[in-house]
Amino acid sequence: MVLISAMPQLAQQVGASRVVAGRKIPHPCGDPTLPPELDFKVRGEIVGMALKALEENVTDPKIFVPISTN
Amino acid sequence: MGPVKIVHYINQFFGGIGGEEKADVELLVHAKPVGPAIGLQKALGERGEVVATLVCGDNYVNLNMETARAQIIEAVVRFQPQVFVAGPAFNAGRYGFACGEICKAVAEQLGIPAVTGMYPENPGVAVYKSAPKVWILPTSDLAGSMVKVLPKLAAFALKLGQGMPIGQAAEEGYIPTGRRQLEHAATPGAERAIDMLLAKLHGEPFVTEIPAERLEKVPAPPALSKLQEARLVVITTSGMVPRGNPDEFKMFNATQWRKYSLPEHGVLRPEEWEFIHGGFNTAFAQANPNVVFPLDALRQFAGQRFKELYSEFYSITGVGTSLTMAQRAGEQIAASMHDDQVDAALLVAT
Numbered sequence: 001m002v003l004i005s006a007m008p009q010l011a012q013q014v015g016a017s018r019v020v021a022g023r024k025i026p027h028p029c030g031d032p033t034l035p036p037e038l039d040f041k042v043r044g045e046i047v048g049m050a051l052k053a054l055e056e057n058v059t060d061p062k063i064f065v066p067i068s069t070n
Numbered sequence: 071m072g073p074v075k076i077v078h079y080i081n082q083f084f085g086g087i088g089g090e091e092k093a094d095v096e097l098l099v100h101a102k103p104v105g106p107a108i109g110l111q112k113a114l115g116e117r118g119e120v121v122a123t124l125v126c127g128d129n130y131v132n133l134n135m136e137t138a139r140a141q142i143i144e145a146v147v148r149f150q151p152q153v154f155v156a157g158p159a160f161n162a163g164r165y166g167f168a169c170g171e172i173c174k175a176v177a178e179q180l181g182i183p184a185v186t187g188m189y190p191e192n193p194g195v196a197v198y199k200s201a202p203k204v205w206i207l208p209t210s211d212l213a214g215s216m217v218k219v220l221p222k223l224a225a226f227a228l229k230l231g232q233g234m235p236i237g238q239a240a241e242e243g244y245i246p247t248g249r250r251q252l253e254h255a256a257t258p259g260a261e262r263a264i265d266m267l268l269a270k271l272h273g274e275p276f277v278t279e280i281p282a283e284r285l286e287k288v289p290a291p292p293a294l295s296k297l298q299e300a301r302l303v304v305i306t307t308s309g310m311v312p313r314g315n316p317d318e319f320k321m322f323n324a325t326q327w328r329k330y331s332l333p334e335h336g337v338l339r340p341e342e343w344e345f346i347h348g349g350f351n352t353a354f355a356q357a358n359p360n361v362v363f364p365l366d367a368l369r370q371f372a373g374q375r376f377k378e379l380y381s382e383f384y385s386i387t388g389v390g391t392s393l394t395m396a397q398r399a400g401e402q403i404a405a406s407m408h409d410d411q412v413d414a415a416l417l418v419a420t
Contacts, residue, residue, distance in 0.1 A: 001414065001417060010163075014196065015287060024129070026352070026353070030358070040366060040367070054293065
């Protein structure tokens with residue numbers, strides 16, 4: 001399982017093993033302040049990172065950061 | 071000695087600025103009591119003085135932790151308090167996290183003792199209860215209990231400010247920190263242990279000296295070796311339900327989770343869904359559900375990166391969810407996924 005969260009440090013601290021940094025709390029998978037194509041692109045990067053996380057072995061809780069959430 | 075000088079930290083809601091829609095406000099400094107700090111001042115009487123109230127949006131603090139922390143520390147330095155008070159946050163997760171982090175920073179960087187209050191199940195408790203020079207007083211989960219909490223916060227703050235020693239959690243009324251302090255006992259350990267055992271065997275009450283802490287550490291599942299062959303399912307904690315809320319989800323304190331079908335037409339249309347959730351601003355999700363349930367992006371990847379997206383999804387309202395409910399829901403959902411031969415799950419939190 002992979003968790004997408006806009007508060008990845010909290011998720012990591014309570015022990016979620018694979019955490020993908022989401023955008024913001026009311027819209028973790030996208031940025032509605034951007035034009036629709038860019039919002040969709042951001043969403044694709046977050047979901048793509050989540051899929052990558054599923055394929056990676058982790059020992060301790062790990063945060064995965066999509067490029068656009070930086 | 072003069073009155074104990076206190077700085078009080080609160081969030082945007084208690085600061086009278088607004089609710090979820092104002093959770094992004096940056097730090098505001100008032101050189102006087104505002105909101106609950108007024109009640110705190112009343113409880114302190116002449117023995118303490120709230121010299122400043124710091125107000126900050128819950129989202130601002132949690133998403134810009136470094137900047138917010140530095141700004142708050144700078145403000146605290148300006149007012150030179152002897153004690154720092156935060157919250158109480160009751161069961162608000164982001165607020166509890168903010169109170170914990172700020173108290174920890176003030177205690178660590180400035181050496182100023184800090185006290186806050188929150189519901190024992192608030193995630194802020196598990197993370198911050200052992201921070202040095204930080205104490206968390208237990209509260210109920212209802213903000214309506216503010217009137218009962220403020221006098222306790224005031225009394226504790228005065229004790230800290232007057233340099234009085236803080237004793238054991240059970241006596242002083244704070245949530246046990248997990249920190250150990252050496253003490254001299256009247257009787258040797260062997261005798262105390264036998265006394266406890268005899269009491270237990272006779273069905274009499276006794277107080278353990280070492281409570282076993284139940285912190286469940288869930289080991290990470292192994293990585294998927296064949297994602298391309300996997301069936302993926304989504305869980306959303308946004309309280310996303312079909313329009314009309316047929317199963318009567320509640321805005322807080324979920325007592326159920328549900329499995330709903332994704333529409334055959336493959337698109338999340340705003341008019342077909344609603345979001346029952348009292349803990350975040352659902353306007354964005356309502357306008358475009360994909361921002362909390364990334365169906366459009368997942369459909370792009372389906373058939374390529376993974377085999378298929380399951381036709382149903384799990385929904386729960388994730389705010390003020392009791393730990394018991396969350397554990398039970400997790401077990402039941404996992405069993406359901408097992409029955410449906412799901413290989414992987416994507417949990418999108420709000």
